[in-house]
Amino acid sequence: MEILKANLLSPIALAFALGIVTKLIKSEFSLPKEIYTGLSIFLLFSLGLKGGVELGHATFDSVAWPVVVTLALGCVTPLTTYFVLRVVGKFSVSDAAGIAAHYGSVSAVTYIAAMTFVKSQNAEPEGFMPTLLTLLESPGIHIALAIGAIKTAQPGQSLKAVLHEVLTARTMILLVGGLLVGLAMGEKNWGSIEGFFDTKGPVFKGALTLFLLEMGIVAGSRFGDLKKVGPFLLGFGVVMPVLHGALGTWLGTLAGLSVGGATVLGTMAASASYIAAPPAVRVTLPEANPTYYLTSSLAITFPFNILFGIPLYFQISQALHGGG
Amino acid sequence: MDTVTLKMVTLVAEPVLEEKLTSKLLELGAKGFTVTDSRGRGSRGIRASEVPGESVRIEVVVSAKVADAILEHVKQAFFPNYAVIAWVTTVDVVRGDKYV
Numbered sequence: 001m002e003i004l005k006a007n008l009l010s011p012i013a014l015a016f017a018l019g020i021v022t023k024l025i026k027s028e029f030s031l032p033k034e035i036y037t038g039l040s041i042f043l044l045f046s047l048g049l050k051g052g053v054e055l056g057h058a059t060f061d062s063v064a065w066p067v068v069v070t071l072a073l074g075c076v077t078p079l080t081t082y083f084v085l086r087v088v089g090k091f092s093v094s095d096a097a098g099i100a101a102h103y104g105s106v107s108a109v110t111y112i113a114a115m116t117f118v119k120s121q122n123a124e125p126e127g128f129m130p131t132l133l134t135l136l137e138s139p140g141i142h143i144a145l146a147i148g149a150i151k152t153a154q155p156g157q158s159l160k161a162v163l164h165e166v167l168t169a170r171t172m173i174l175l176v177g178g179l180l181v182g183l184a185m186g187e188k189n190w191g192s193i194e195g196f197f198d199t200k201g202p203v204f205k206g207a208l209t210l211f212l213l214e215m216g217i218v219a220g221s222r223f224g225d226l227k228k229v230g231p232f233l234l235g236f237g238v239v240m241p242v243l244h245g246a247l248g249t250w251l252g253t254l255a256g257l258s259v260g261g262a263t264v265l266g267t268m269a270a271s272a273s274y275i276a277a278p279p280a281v282r283v284t285l286p287e288a289n290p291t292y293y294l295t296s297s298l299a300i301t302f303p304f305n306i307l308f309g310i311p312l313y314f315q316i317s318q319a320l321h322g323g324g
Numbered sequence: 325m326d327t328v329t330l331k332m333v334t335l336v337a338e339p340v341l342e343e344k345l346t347s348k349l350l351e352l353g354a355k356g357f358t359v360t361d362s363r364g365r366g367s368r369g370i371r372a373s374e375v376p377g378e379s380v381r382i383e384v385v386v387s388a389k390v391a392d393a394i395l396e397h398v399k400q401a402f403f404p405n406y407a408v409i410a411w412v413t414t415v416d417v418v419r420g421d422k423y424v
Contacts, residue, residue: 279340286405 003121007311010120011205012113012212016306019216023223031214039211043112044171046197046204047130048178053190054127056183063128065255066265070132073251073269074139077244078104082147084240089232091292097148098281098288102297103240104140105273106133108171109215110305112208114267117310119200123260123317134175136268138166141277148285162280169276215302222299229295237300245270245305245313253320262320266313271305272297328420331391335382335398336362337408342380348397349382353390355423358383368407379407385415385423 007013022029031039055063081103085096111133118125145162166172182190196203226234248269252262274297281288337345342359349357362381386394391412402408417423 282338282340282406283344 003311003314004308006120007117008307010117011209012116013307015209015213016216016219016303019213019218020220020223020303022217023220030217031210036211036214039207039214041170041174042207043204043211044108044174045178046199047108047112047115047133048175049182049190049193049197050199051128051130051133051175052179052182053185053187054182055131055179056186058126058128062126062256063131066126066128066132066252066257066261067135069251069255070135070265070268071139073244073248073265074104074136075143076247077269078140078144078147080244081240082144084236089236092287093151094148094285094287095289095292097144097151098285098293099296100147101141101144101281101285102272102274102277102293103244103301104144105138105277106136106140106268107271107273107297107302107305108133108175108275109211110271110302110310111264111268113212113306114264114310114313115199116205116208118260118263118314121260121314123258123263123314125260125264126257129261129264130175130179132265133268134172134179137172137175137273137276138163141166141273141280145280145284148288152285152287162284165283166276166280171276212306219298219303222295225291225295226299228291233292233296234300237296238304241270241272241301241305241309242312245309246316249313249316250320253317259314259317259321263310263314263317266317267305267310270301270309270313272301274298274302325418327416327418329414329416330385330420330423331388332383332385332413332415333391333394333410334413335384335408335410336364336379337382337402338406339378339380341402341406341408342382345382345398345402348401349384349394352393352397354384354386354394356384366407366409385417387424390424 078100082096082100085091085099086093089096091099111129115125115129142163195201198204245266247266249262249266252265257265274294277297278290278294281293282290335345339361346357346359360381360383362379364379384394395410395412398408398410
């Protein structure tokens, strides 16, 4: 309970809640799109840079197993999502594959929130976590879209376009590019820009708080669609992340990650993308209903993870590491 | 001033379709096009974008034949599953040879 309370009273959770309330009282307020975009560029590039600098310190042995389990998670989560939706939820192939693409991928914002949370609990995660984020980002989308495209007998050429789109999207450029820049410049040069880009610093935390306010508004604007998606998807949006979160935390622990690192990996597995996946799904699987995948990932799973999921995965991780 | 009578096709579509639509316009014989960001509400309501209600408005001036080809393509490829509306207006343009 203490941990849950600490999370709910954190600036980012409160700003997120304020954003939701803003929409619930039907305020017109939202961040200008350019500022929202600018903040996300800053947050992602900071992560990439810091991750690259830290990756320079990591040994091959410490990274190898976490990389393997991350790739395994990237392949498993879209499949479990797809089969649960098809078999239990009786969704159509397109709808199940569309939602699976979202749940197989990662929400970068949820990841950042998890990183910030575990640091606040003095459980410093491994420095190479951003590397794992980039590895988990794309396999899920592709596996799910491939299932959808094969099952609905659509031409495969659009999958290549989707691959290009996902790999050249803003998130990937900033994260992977930032990693490479950080790795190349090393600790010595990092000092000169640390004051601005430090992911533990006040600038980053302030930007994150402002960003979560806007994310609350975006999530809140989808709440009206909650009644359209039916009770199954409402339950699915909470149960699926808990299962994937527990699985990710367990695999992370097996791979040798610390309490913080396993929590963050679990959170990544639990999260559902709503920035990279929607346009890719819209173009590749036009029959999939956007109301289903946007509402479940953005209005259910995202708020659940930010407010309740992250502290839950943290406790699972603590228990798995033999403390608590 | 000497003017020539041509057709202007206007498409309002969800933003993910911008690239697909504009490349198809050129393929079907258009010499150029204009895209503007727009907002609105239609029968489908929801968009696969972070900002609900955002659309792109694509305008293109072409011959009557090309206009027909564009409408036919949009009807077959996009009307069934996407939020797209299309209409044609007759326009009088200067420098008519720029467009055909």
